[in-house]
Amino acid sequence: MSIRRSESAVKSVRPGAVTLDDVAAAAGVSPATVSRCLNNPQSVRTEKRTRIREAVETLNYVPHGAARALASRHTRMLGAVFPSLDSALFGGALEAFQNEVADAGYTVVVAASGYDPERERFHIRNLLESGVEGLLLVGNGRAADVYRLIANTGTPYVLTWISEASGGHPCIGFDNCAAATHLASYLCDLGHRRFAVFSGQTATNDRAVARLEGVRNELQARGLELEPDFVFERPFEAEAGRDAFRLLMARDNPPTALICGSEPLAYGAIFEAHDMGLPVPEQMSIAGFDDMWLAAQLRPSLTTVQTPRIEMGRNAAHYLLARLTGEEVAEPRPLETKLIVRASTGPPPD
Amino acid sequence: MSIRRSESAVKSVRPGAVTLDDVAAAAGVSPATVSRCLNNPQSVRTEKRTRIREAVETLNYVPHGAARALASRHTRMLGAVFPSLDSALFGGALEAFQNEVADAGYTVVVAASGYDPERERFHIRNLLESGVEGLLLVGNGRAADVYRLIANTGTPYVLTWISEASGGHPCIGFDNCAAATHLASYLCDLGHRRFAVFSGQTATNDRAVARLEGVRNELQARGLELEPDFVFERPFEAEAGRDAFRLLMARDNPPTALICGSEPLAYGAIFEAHDMGLPVPEQMSIAGFDDMWLAAQLRPSLTTVQTPRIEMGRNAAHYLLARLTGEEVAEPRPLETKLIVRASTGPPPD
DNA sequence: TCATTTTTTGAAAGCGCTTTCAAGACGAAA
């Protein structure tokens, strides 16, 4: 078996690149057969199969993804754009997504938008140009032209972290509004009447909007009101939670319960309360959203709403993969959240 | 200007896919000119440029990445394989990496290995087949054939989280051993003589090995010894830190200082000490590694070694991008770590 | 004005694979 190399390798930009033709020549078969052997081994006679495999081995052949994608019209890549990646929140979902997708032989192209719609659009476009066959996004509330862009390429996509979207986009997530309502309801039942909310930035975060609305709905249903002065929009950082809590407690006649739209804000509030010597939950009940590991470890441990970040990543993968096989996929059902009552909430002071 | 569509679009798998030829026909120029207009606009006469841009606009043309990659021999994709993604540690590095890379028009393909060498190899191979032009990896200690695979494709790569690697691989990171030595030295200076270490899994984590070695070196230099019984290998989770701390304190004559190879282990130890009513640092000094946001917020706040995760992500991006332009890139210099002394460490009890 | 240089353009040849398609090899049945 003489091992020859195509001339292309010589003038290649990456000299030494072994092509499928090289393998074919080495194994003494046609390129078509090598291709079949790689993609559908049982369609090739055993004897040739081993010869081809030997050639692949000795030549260290690595298939050329772009060429394969161009010819087969499949990139085997999925895209994901998250608001951020430097926390366990979206990171967990990304990891779960990637794991599922990898099992199916797909690869994940990822980008972080920093909660900036312009950057998100930019990244979505880039991913589509790279040829991703499916797209995981977070939340809704992006401009119509972004959806038009996606629709134009015919790429399946799914919105995570929400359970339904105006516009009929497929969603895999939970009902932010209902979850917040549930949490507010629990606090009302404890006897609280005056609330504060530390919310995410409503301008660029529809989940934050929905959570705020959920709280408002419940209060309204009980004839209560959420004072605008007690609503703080903050980035999702503990430090921001501390600041806001300090401001909040400087007001006269502060509320007795605080609902945080994300957990870091709640951590910050609890830390600040601790430093101020304000007993939680005796003087102030504090609740969060997401149930990261720290919520259970904190003292007092944090009452919070558990959100299914791993499940969202995993289900989004399954959904997109199913759509790619051409299956008609049922509209995904909303995922469950769970109120986890811990030690940071209790009845209001008399 | 008549807008025609190539026949290819009709039988395309993705019907409606607009190709560069369609744009050319619509704009009344050759495909070559459209290509030039897209990649190097100033080489095309202004008048045609606008005509082409109009056609791109009205046809909603999205370039086909695989075709472009095949013809130009550039995928404009970079790959990254991290041990995990569900924490701010590697997540932060990934986000920084992605941001830098995006500015240069590159896209990031990412995978999580779960600290499993087999899965890492699998993902590295997949990324190379996808055609990434550069590769970010974490740490060293992988089998030689993995490096051979990478070298075979000629793909530039960089090892992060370490500052030098046997085998002469390019690294962008810090000296884990020296950092640990520094931390141990500080604790020795406080008067501690008997130490425990909560380490990462040394079988699959060369950074953990180096940190452990750093501690051992310093103790040895001072004529001290690290009792094997006081070394716990644990996954990087607070819960594991709690368990280990409970075990540790159940030993008779426990040590007076605890060095944790990662911060979650230290958090766990502090939480458990708190629950046990063991005063930190009066009865036990506890130090960590990484300086995540929680370290400063915890009570007692955590003495730790600040590691440059954002810088590593960013520098790795710059390094790979520079290598891709063909520049001869200087061997990157080790990054600095910084001992952050806070409230969780102090002199040993008498 | 014309010759000369410079800029802009289009034709055509791939990039490295997959996938028809038709032919060849093979085994089973007659």
Add this chain to the structure above:
DNA sequence: TTTCGTCTTGAAAGCGCTTTCAAAAAATGA
């Protein structure tokens, strides 16, 4: 043996773009 249907195989035609290369057009200078 022949015939038929089934597996296997190779030739060849692309996939949608970039990039020579040489020709055409525009700009320049004399």
